[in-house]
Amino acid sequence: MSALLFLSLLLGACFLIRNADSLTLSSPMIHRFSAAASGDSPARKGSPEYYKLLVRSDVGRQKRRYRTLFPSEGSETFNFGNDLGWLHYTWVDIGTPNVSFLVALDAGSDLFWVPCDCIQCAPLSGYHGSLDKDLGMYRPAESRTSRHLPCNHELCSSGSSCNNPKQACPYTVNYYSENTSSSGLLVEDTLYLASSEERTSVHAPVIIGCGKRQSGGYLDGIAPDGLLGLGFGNISVPSILARSGLVQNSFSMCFRDDDSGRILFGDQGLPTQQSTPFLPWEGKYLTYIIEVEGFCIKNLCPGKINFQALVDSGSSFTFLPDDVYKRVALEFDRQVNASRIFSDESDWEYCYKASPLKMPEVPPLTLKLVVNKSFVVTNPIILLSSKEEGSVVFCLALQSSPESLGTIGQNLMTGYRMVFDRENLKLGWSHSNCRDLDNSSTITLSPPPHDRTENPLPTDEQPRSPNSSAVSPAVAGRAPTSIPSASSPQVVAQLVFLLLLAPLAVIISGE
Numbered sequence: 001m002s003a004l005l006f007l008s009l010l011l012g013a014c015f016l017i018r019n020a021d022s023l024t025l026s027s028p029m030i031h032r033f034s035a036a037a038s039g040d041s042p043a044r045k046g047s048p049e050y051y052k053l054l055v056r057s058d059v060g061r062q063k064r065r066y067r068t069l070f071p072s073e074g075s076e077t078f079n080f081g082n083d084l085g086w087l088h089y090t091w092v093d094i095g096t097p098n099v100s101f102l103v104a105l106d107a108g109s110d111l112f113w114v115p116c117d118c119i120q121c122a123p124l125s126g127y128h129g130s131l132d133k134d135l136g137m138y139r140p141a142e143s144r145t146s147r148h149l150p151c152n153h154e155l156c157s158s159g160s161s162c163n164n165p166k167q168a169c170p171y172t173v174n175y176y177s178e179n180t181s182s183s184g185l186l187v188e189d190t191l192y193l194a195s196s197e198e199r200t201s202v203h204a205p206v207i208i209g210c211g212k213r214q215s216g217g218y219l220d221g222i223a224p225d226g227l228l229g230l231g232f233g234n235i236s237v238p239s240i241l242a243r244s245g246l247v248q249n250s251f252s253m254c255f256r257d258d259d260s261g262r263i264l265f266g267d268q269g270l271p272t273q274q275s276t277p278f279l280p281w282e283g284k285y286l287t288y289i290i291e292v293e294g295f296c297i298k299n300l301c302p303g304k305i306n307f308q309a310l311v312d313s314g315s316s317f318t319f320l321p322d323d324v325y326k327r328v329a330l331e332f333d334r335q336v337n338a339s340r341i342f343s344d345e346s347d348w349e350y351c352y353k354a355s356p357l358k359m360p361e362v363p364p365l366t367l368k369l370v371v372n373k374s375f376v377v378t379n380p381i382i383l384l385s386s387k388e389e390g391s392v393v394f395c396l397a398l399q400s401s402p403e404s405l406g407t408i409g410q411n412l413m414t415g416y417r418m419v420f421d422r423e424n425l426k427l428g429w430s431h432s433n434c435r436d437l438d439n440s441s442t443i444t445l446s447p448p449p450h451d452r453t454e455n456p457l458p459t460d461e462q463p464r465s466p467n468s469s470a471v472s473p474a475v476a477g478r479a480p481t482s483i484p485s486a487s488s489p490q491v492v493a494q495l496v497f498l499l500l501l502a503p504l505a506v507i508i509s510g511e
């Protein structure tokens, strides 16, 4: 009964949070790779051992622990604003001959999938407002380096439903955003990476979801060209790269305030960075959860509050448990020196009018993370254009969530190099303009097919107003106000259900 109640609460919540939802709940999918035996027995062709050896030999040829690796097209990431659901994207090349994909980067999920042998995919052309070329489709049959992953592979989670252990492994991932899923077959193929130190091209065999059918948000302008899951799961690209010994078990994402950024595999950050531990759930590290133990607005730090939060680059905005949200928002409102405005059109509750020439000082927000670490939010507001000439509107870019688990979305990570140090099970952060990571990470090993060093939409022209969002969609038929950016697959949902169930049960039995 509580489960049902929860479900409806959650669905209701999603519905209410029109703009940026993205909490990343869901169901089984991830945590049931059978820990298949490896053993030293001679490997039959097609057996898990065979593939393991294959991977090992591929990697053996280039075995070397690089300090950092990044996609062969460069470490740059891009946020196209409202056009592509406010997520960060990067270009990756896969297969032989290689095909490029503009994939969304999602720390909240594991699988790397791309549109492939499409039965139902998002339109791959018509993005010329934001991109200067059409998006790619993957055809494993045309790639000399592709192999279907067999059902008996340890990373084939739906293996038990296969009729034949040799058949290609099917997958379905349901994401938290309503009706949003990707399904198809798992394939192993080459992902091209580059190393800044060695100036070499690294061919990494990874597992790719050949996404034949997408639904929901994925047909509506979110991740139309695929999603790169960066989670803890064994099937994720960071996990595969670390297991194969190419890099340390860590990666970083850097977020510039002009909506561009960087991704570096193997990056463990600076010795001087701050850090906070990741928290396990039932003894397992399934996703990037940290503990928040307080907040400050300017110098005022109300008493202790404790909540756990997902750190999720696949979430455009930030969600706080409702009681925390109210305290943060009220304190912000008390300290901001501007007149509040109320609008039905806005997805944000605390909005203020200001003169663009004389922006009031925005009281800084600091999150206190375990233990006694300060995470100073560079930019807690979102600027909207105003219908009134000569004025701008800014809003506190936080949303309330009915859940006890918060989500720290990419908007709070602006100005930071965020290090997902999976080896030491901690989140690290340090101020960065992202260019300081750059030295050689911008070298391209092959001439880039097109110039994309600049974000096509300069920050101040980003379609940030509810008004302009009606004009911007590059994808026909997308409702501009419902931008589910959620992208975490099922496992997280379960996690959240569980986390939520506990407090609810307490409330119920207490009454």
Ligand SMILES: *[C@@H]1O[C@H](CO)[C@@H](O)[C@H](O)[C@H]1NC(C)=O
Pocket: 030, 031, 032, 033, 034, 035, 233, 234
């Ligand atoms: C991931 O792989 C390791 C061994 O490679 C195994 O011990 C672990 O159980 C796997 N994790 C999951 C969630 O399957």
Ligand SMILES: *[C@@H]1O[C@H](CO)[C@@H](O)[C@H](O)[C@H]1NC(C)=O
Pocket: 072, 093, 097, 098, 192, 201, 445, 446
């Ligand atoms: C991708 O393919 C092009 C042309 O076939 C080739 O020149 C380039 O080197 C390839 N990129 C990588 C990273 O192998």
Ligand SMILES: *[C@@H]1O[C@H](CO)[C@@H](O)[C@H](O)[C@H]1NC(C)=O
Pocket: 178, 179
């Ligand atoms: C999800 O699918 C169900 C059943 O097809 C439909 O009733 C519902 O409106 C869909 N929700 C969204 C947000 O599209």
Ligand SMILES: *[C@@H]1O[C@H](CO)[C@@H](O)[C@H](O)[C@H]1NC(C)=O
Pocket: 337, 360
């Ligand atoms: C608040 O704003 C007004 C007008 O913009 C300004 O005159 C005043 O000095 C500000 N007060 C503080 C405390 O910043």
Ligand SMILES: *[C@@H]1O[C@H](CO)[C@@H](O)[C@H](O)[C@H]1NC(C)=O
Pocket: 371, 372
């Ligand atoms: C954290 O800070 C509080 C207050 O400043 C202090 O009482 C406490 O001892 C600190 N805890 C640790 C582990 O440093």
Ligand SMILES: *[C@@H]1O[C@H](CO)[C@@H](O)[C@H](O)[C@H]1NC(C)=O
Pocket: 385, 386, 387, 467, 468
């Ligand atoms: C808002 O949208 C209307 C109609 O699309 C347009 O005429 C108007 O110029 C827009 N206002 C701003 C500030 O973009």
Ligand SMILES: *[C@@H]1O[C@H](CO)[C@@H](O)[C@H](O)[C@H]1NC(C)=O
Pocket: 436, 437, 438, 439
């Ligand atoms: C970049 O280059 C500068 C000067 O050449 C050097 O001091 C710095 O350590 C380099 N940074 C990285 C990340 O390699």
